[in-house]
Amino acid sequence: MYRGVSPIEIIRAKGLGFKYQQADTGECWALRDISFTINKGEFIVILGPNGSGKSTLAKHLNALLLPTCGEVWVNGLLTSDEANHWQIRQLAGMVFQNPDNQIVATTVEEDVAFGPENLGVPSAEIRARVDEALELVGMAGYKKHAPHLLSGGQKQRVAIAGVIAMRPECLILDEPTAMLDPRGRIEVMETVQRLNKEGITVILITHFMEEAVIADRVMVLADGRLAMSGTPAEVFMRGDELRALGLDTPPVVRLAQELRLAGVELAPSVLTVEELVSELCR
Amino acid sequence: MNMFRSITIGQYLPGDSLLHRLDPRAKFIALLLFIVAIFLVNTYWGYLILAVIVTTFLFTSGIPLSYFFRGLRPVYYIMLFTLLIHIFFTKGGSVLLRLGPATIDSYGIYLGFYMVLRIIFLVVSTSLLTLTTSPIALTDALEYFMKPLSYLGVPAHEIAMMMTIALRFIPTLMEESEKIMKAQMARGADFESGNIINRAKNLVPLLVPLFVSSFRRADELAIAMEARCYRGGMGRTRLRELQATPRDFLAVAVAGLIIAVIAGTGL
């Protein structure tokens, strides 16, 4: 969270609703009456089961989709105004779930350059931005590599670099780790945390509960509605509600809850293995 | 089984030879000139010169010879076919052999070998280009050559972008085909036997999933490109601008000289 100074708002959604046509069942509301604000520098995790509308929400945050009702502002720019679209997409960069389907070029550096090239940045400056972005995600040694020969985690880091090279304020990641192995997930999560420390606002969409533990704030989406919102500790306290929505808590949070029921005194903020160990060894 | 992986013809092999370092546009023009030379030549001396040039480049390119010739395997059949066609059907010169109504003539053998030599030079020189030039460099060169056409309304940028995306996704789709094929084979599908109609029918379980996934990929890629502010070639800059050096001009000049010598001396 942006500590010290008063928070500066970067994204605001007000009464956001989105309706789409389905082939057999007709109209369907994917999002209903969603309102929230996100401040600069925050690390937000959006949780939700499959089909809860997470991806649809993400696409509203950089004007890839436009609300049926309600409004979304990015850095004070209204997404429903088409004149703002390119600026919004530069400010709020997006990384998608399938690493294969977002890499355009045949080498790593060419792909990272794709965004800046579209923005009309001069060649020399593109070179500098590409090198810097690849350095930031730890892929500087792979400039000339062909994307299809990289691992899933490496591909996602290339995709993140491609967004960083556009100098965004805000990084939206739509289930970036869903198709990765544990090592790939760790690579991506470490990269995202590092970027957040550099000051970039992060909005991470996931259904891995462990990834929500490090967030400043967690929002839970269910059936197109904002069902819960709060710090990870606040949200994971409501384990039964989460399970009813098809989600879960990390095993260690469930264990802490079980131990409390059995009369063991534990701080309410236990979210990780390390925290539980230090509580139990006190 | 890994049918797609075994196709190596013309697949780029990174390296640092003279050929690797030349500007792709220079290589393109030099290759075109060389191909003209191949068709101009019709004496053994001329072929000897071409052979010396090609072998020199082949040996200095750093490409393992076994890899190079393995990649040419499909072409051997075309060469054999060409040779046989000429031997049996080209008439002229003296009759060497008489098999009932058919004859084998000396001119047929002569022309057959000439044609095979030409095919060898064509294939070897072209694969030298594709083996030493990365697909992006090739695309860049094509986009450069097509630029004048954009004034005539030809979408040069879009064509180049399509080529880049095609190059990017060919390996991905090959991997995917292999995976789907295996998945269907695990359910008893047979892609290898039967007559033509049956084989075509048997491809349905491969082609339908491949189409479905290609459309999904195309859709997701389009959204990802839009998210990264892609809006066509207008106002777009490039990471790498092609830069020709004196060496590149020299390469083109040398190729031109070879043609001039061949045409002038009637080799």
Place this chain on the structure above:
Amino acid sequence: MQIKLENVSHTYMPGTPFETRALIDINLTIEQGEYLAIIGQTGSGKSTLVQHLNGLLKPTSGRILIDGKEVDKTAYREIRRRVGLIFQFPEQQLFAETVFEDVAFGPKNLGLPEAEVRRRVENAMLLVGLDPQELGDRSPFTLSGGQMRRIAMAGVLAMEPEVLILDEPAAGLDPRGKKEILDQIDRLHREEGLTVVLVSHSMEDVASRAKHLLVLVDGRQKMYGTPAEVFRDGQELAEMGLGLPQMCLLMHKLRAAGKDVPTDIFTVEDARDAILKMLGVPQT
């Protein structure tokens, strides 16, 4: 049936600059009724290994024995029938116009009579928790991702294999979907008597379910044993980039802090009991 691998190695594209050794000297016996989990990073050779188990790939060296007999060319079709392989994201292989036709693809390839095909399709759909009457005539492409995955699984089960191999069956699913699929596999193992080979990179998913674990690193067999045996040395697994299940990790850390707790614990319930015992809290 018993599958035995003796010194099996596999090399892709031998003799080219792209040569890769995907499997190196694997020795493994899969007994009837086994529940084996194969764990490793992407690129560790997991997928290559399982494709050897049903004859989709042939070893570059070494041999494969089925019920003690070496597999030869003529036996591959037979093995594919007896060993069902479900690839990762199997919903991507659906192709037919109706769910019924898609599930029937395998049995039809076996040349079975129509009545038998119908029986197998309906049975397979019931096994994965789908209603053949309700969904049989629908197009598979109009269904949800989770349903599509079940249909693809039914397509393999309809071959009525004795061994079922699944490559990351829960990939991309949310917690509930994941639990449902894994429970379903447990049930197939328990109630239908299927031998199960599960390929996974999630320690959490396999620790409490599998009988044996095989850990692959760079194409080599690094560890083999029961979950308790494999997870005994947490440090070694961590060095391979494969995490421990969270509960097991917790026990290792408590032990490192000087507490007397067992380390072969994989479920929240067992962990609770162990910690209560450690704290001396009476249990109800």
